[in-house]
Amino acid sequence: MKYYSTNRQAPLASLKRSVIKGLAGDKGLYMPENIDLMKDFVVGEMKDMTFQEIGCIIAQALFGDDVHVDTLDQIVKDTLSFDTPVVPLHDNIYSLELFHGPTLAFKDVGARFMARLLDYFIKNEGVKDVNVLVATSGDTGSAVANGFLGVDGIKVYVLYPKGKVSAIQESQFTTLGQNITALEINGTFDDCQTLVKGAFMDEDLNEHSKLTSANSINVARFLPQSFYYFYAYAQLDKAGKADELVVSVPSGNFGNLSAGLIAYWMGLPIKRFIAANNSNDVFLTYLKTGIYNPQPTVATLANAMDVGDPSNFARIMDLFSIYPNPYAAIKKRITGYHYTDEDIADIMRLVYKQYGYVLDPHGACGYQALIDDKLSDKETGLFLETAHPAKFKSTVDEILGTDIEIPAKLRAFMQGEKRSVPLGKDFAGFKKFLLSQS
Ligand SMILES: *Cc1c(COP(=O)(O)O)cnc(C)c1O
Numbered sequence: 371m372k373y374y375s376t377n378r379q380a381p382l383a384s385l386k387r388s389v390i391k392g393l394a395g396d397k398g399l400y401m402p403e404n405i406d407l408m409k410d411f412v413v414g415e416m417k418d419m420t421f422q423e424i425g426c427i428i429a430q431a432l433f434g435d436d437v438h439v440d441t442l443d444q445i446v447k448d449t450l451s452f453d454t455p456v457v458p459l460h461d462n463i464y465s466l467e468l469f470h471g472p473t474l475a476f477k478d479v480g481a482r483f484m485a486r487l488l489d490y491f492i493k494n495e496g497v498k499d500v501n502v503l504v505a506t507s508g509d510t511g512s513a514v515a516n517g518f519l520g521v522d523g524i525k526v527y528v529l530y531p532k533g534k535v536s537a538i539q540e541s542q543f544t545t546l547g548q549n550i551t552a553l554e555i556n557g558t559f560d561d562c563q564t565l566v567k568g569a570f571m572d573e574d575l576n577e578h579s580k581l582t583s584a585n586s587i588n589v590a591r592f593l594p595q596s597f598y599y600f601y602a603y604a605q606l607d608k609a610g611k612a613d614e615l616v617v618s619v620p621s622g623n624f625g626n627l628s629a630g631l632i633a634y635w636m637g638l639p640i641k642r643f644i645a646a647n648n649s650n651d652v653f654l655t656y657l658k659t660g661i662y663n664p665q666p667t668v669a670t671l672a673n674a675m676d677v678g679d680p681s682n683f684a685r686i687m688d689l690f691s692i693y694p695n696p697y698a699a700i701k702k703r704i705t706g707y708h709y710t711d712e713d714i715a716d717i718m719r720l721v722y723k724q725y726g727y728v729l730d731p732h733g734a735c736g737y738q739a740l741i742d743d744k745l746s747d748k749e750t751g752l753f754l755e756t757a758h759p760a761k762f763k764s765t766v767d768e769i770l771g772t773d774i775e776i777p778a779k780l781r782a783f784m785q786g787e788k789r790s791v792p793l794g795k796d797f798a799g800f801k802k803f804l805l806s807q808s
Pocket of ligand 1 (some may be wrong): 475476477510586620621622624626627641667674675732756757782
């Protein structure tokens with residue numbers, strides 16, 4: 371499979387090149403050139419398959435030209451070694467719990483797949499010494515650091531804003547050691563992102579070493595996220611609930627929703643998507659006005675969705691550019707809602723009280739968007755519960771008056787010793803640090 375850039379000014383790239391480059395030379399995002407339609411009966415048969423079996427079929431369609439089938443199956447099996455169950459909440463509303471992986475957030479799927487794919491390129495296709503840079507407001511850093519831990523030939527640098535990630539999140543990427551270096555930046559998340567972007571543009575740094583991104587701009591992180599849409603459909607299909615499926619996605623950088631659209635393009639019968647936002651709602655404004663107007667980021671309780679200029683908007687525009695009126699086509703397929711911090715707290719309290727279910731602040735937006743979308747009796751609503759509530763323990767406990775248990779996986783990280791390199795937000799200091807690394 372070849373990958374083109376959404377800006378169409380860069381040459382087509384192989385899978386290997388798109389993964390190692392991250393962003394195309396014209397600053398566009400890579401997209402697969404052919405998205406094969408799955409046959410109806412294949413999707414129908416998935417109701418009796420495991421997550422891993424379904425993942426192997428989808429991976430074959432997306433990456434089968436580039437990686438030998440046995441190797442690809444192994445990569446998928448290693449990646450999907452945990453379940454993503456669909457859990458009924460009430461009426462026709464279901465939660466897709468994507469938080470049973472090692473760092474308890476959905477990003478584990480893409481991060482683990484990307485790490486194993488790069489490992490394959492290093493061992494078999496002569497790729498050497500890759501440096502992965504990742505800016506994080508919390509969840510990306512932990513998923514990427516844990517996915518890449520111990521992979522020979524890859525060094526990971528996690529940039530995070532000092533004092534602005536939760537203690538639990540911080541422990542997940544500062545206690546690992548080995549090939550993972552945490553850079554504690556004296557600035558905001560936007561400053562971290564600016565440093566990473568600056569590094570990709572910097573000629574000296576690119577000459578010094580191979581740099582790539584493990585944010586959802588990378589095809590190896592974004593595309594595997596389509597696996598769990600198929601698996602979720604299969605679970606609901608088995609229960610006879612998949613005929614008119616509406617899927618609500620708590621969205622920040624829109625990698626998750628874009629992966630859902632890829633699944634739809636591959637023939638997964640999803641009736642419509644809902645983009646659930648916090649107060650960072652440029653996408654909702656786009657749906658209402660047809661105008662995309664990036665905004666500075668606003669800090670909210672659902673901090674992994676604090677994105678004012680979502681990178682994957684380019685992918686959504688690209689997918690719908692085949693229609694004569696892309697804006698109308700997008701509005702037909704995707705609706706949107708947004709929630710303030712107050713709304714989020716109210717939603718969490720209500721769902722806890724009425725149904726005994728603990729939502730995390732991101733999932734709360736996804737849940738409420740299904741309610742506000744006023745599903746018909748025939749429709750089934752599925753929201754993506756993107757993180758385990760314990761990742762946001764202090765927020766959740768404060769809102770619900772609970773003392774929720776921290777899963778053993780998380781507790782183990784918190785016992786490790788924190789190690790990080792303190793850096794300022796100036797590019798010169800960051801560059802000097804990277805150049806000092808062999
Ligand atoms: C990253 C993240 C999101 C947003 O996903 P995008 O793909 O950036 O839209 C939502 N919830 C949680 C918990 C996350 O970590």
